[in-house]
Amino acid sequence: MIESNQTFIIAAYAVTWGAMLAYLVYLLRRGRRARAEYERMAPGDRNTA
Amino acid sequence: MAWRDDWRRVRAIARKDLTTELRAKVGFNSVVALGVTILILLGLALGPDAQALRNAAVGAVWLATLFSGVLAFNRSFQVEIETGALEQLLQYPGPRWTIFAGKLLGNLLFVTLMVAIVVAAGIVLFGVRIPAGWPALLGVLALGIVGLVLLGTFYASMASRSRAREVLLPLLLFPMLVPVLLAATTASKALLGADLMHEAGAWIRLLAVYDVVFFIATFIAFEHVIEA
């Protein structure tokens, strides 16, 4: 009983971290694409450092 | 004075919708046909054991009502959108909730008639024995229909004007109807049985609260939704 519980606990934490990291990567990629699109549109006029 | 004008406009819209429906008839017949067809398919899928059918009767009737209801709600705005009549409707003076109220009234009569037929078919097909306390069952049915029509009409006013209306309306409507589905089916099953747990009353109260809350919420939200 204990061994099988172990796998489920590990699975739960793996799924949690998997989801969080996957979304982080999705955000980074989409952010880069959006910024590049903006850059193409209006080169250099971004008003922040 | 203004209230009487608004009420006259609501009646005019509802009468116009129902006259169009009676003239065309194709709308009502197709929706009822769909409802009964779904009922028969459920009977085939869940049958033939009589007791199983009797247990599933309430659920089957409500699912048939929900699915064919979606057809009716989309249609109620269809005519207006295709002919450009919606733009004319938006031109009349007076508050715009009268459009929603008019559509609501029209859909309420339409769906009530449809449900009456579907329920009758359900009683026959699923061998339901009518208990003595059937008026309470009618009460549950009425409250459920009001909830269904309120949200159905509200979401149809958007879905029917967007690209994928057949998909969007069910996607928006069905999750929101979970409380109605649970309350209506559980209360009906209880009333069909002996309501030992006396839970029917609690469910009916929940349905009433649901209807009041969403009556207010949809009327407020409609102003923002209807403008182009």
Added chain:
Amino acid sequence: MFNAQPDRALDVSGLGKRFGARWVLRGVSLDVRRGEAVGLLGPNGSGKSTVLRIVATLLRPNAGAAAVNGFDVVREAGGVRGQVGYLAHSPGLYDDLTARENLWFAADMLGSPHAAAEATLERVGLAHVAGDRVRGFSAGMQRRLALARLILRNPRVLLLDEPYSNLDADGVALMNSVIAGILRSGGAALVALHELAPARAMLKRTCTLVAGRIEAPSPERASRDQPVPIPGTD
């Protein structure tokens, strides 16, 4: 926001409108004085209908503003709806209802008596088909019924989108008499047109909309010089 001079029936300044990524109106300004009909010319897709629909409170502008007799189209949309009569490109009628039922519905929504609806049916020459369903009407007959509905509103400002399309000679005369009647009683009209011919008599002046902007309006003096008697006014 802008000073609504008393004689200005319609005042539009810097109107901008976009659909998704496409800007259809890019800063349109024009005005129509009382008793005046102004033509709005321009090719398809130049934004003529969009201007009319914004003034008719059917569309919300993304930029700029417009007012009808001092009522702002966005903030006082209710007031504007009491002033304008918008004749759309598509008739917007209920095909399964008869001509009379369509008009009685409009009368109920406007709060005017059914007798008024009967009178307008007479005026637009559809009394003989009042009991027939609109589904069987020709485009010209549907246009007349839409005009009857417009007359029922007795609007102060007319917004007409291609009003002469599908109309025969009598129809054009009827349309012009309706416009003339409104102008005489101090109303105004903004008429979107493809070609000028049928409306020449009506228009005080015209302006041309190209790709969402007003080109230099036609010289005031030219169109004023030919005072044309308003035909067929009883």
Added chain:
Amino acid sequence: MPATPPSPHSYPPRTSVWFAFVSFGAVIAAQTHAILTSPAEGDMGHLQKIMYVHVPAAWMTFLAFFVVLVFSARYLWKRNENDDLLAASAAEVGALFNGLTLMLGMIWGRPAWGVWWVWDARLTSTLVLFLIFVGYLALRAFVDDAEQKARWSAAVGAIGAINVPIVYMSVTWWRTLHQPPSSPATLDPAYTMGLRLNAIALLLVMIHFIRKRYEIARVERAAEHVAEAAAMGGR
């Protein structure tokens, strides 16, 4: 007369990266602390440890929906485009945490109840909530005009949120016989500390996700406006 309407949409400031490290670090810390200090609970073995991710994820879902409600209502009132973009960002992140909560619920249910899915009151409510999120995101996908999309999703978001407590109540009544939902009150105090720490840590992660997603939405919208202004300029 302005040739092209000025682009009112400033380019959003860049969300700092260190916040990502802080939030993720907080989750690592909270999780290790909880695992080390949580006593084994009778026959459930260490299953309670799944609680430390499952329950906070559920709380974050409800919190995200509350953010959608607030900014949807604000958009309807103020018609400020950024409120719509924030509501949409919160909805997307909320859907993510909702999906996570459901998966964790199943991973916990399998050993605890022997089946992958149990129509448990809280789990079922969370599933319905997920469908409401899906409906909201579907509406946004099917409407093109930005202003209409904002108005309609604000109305749908607000009305969807109003339904959350009613859904929760109806599902709980429907499942009255089941184990009462595991809120901190029913757990022994040793867990509640671990639970709260993990909830705070996950909250930091959610805040980062929503801020980052919101920033991206604003960049995309700013690019859209610049493109339009350029197209409009026509010089």
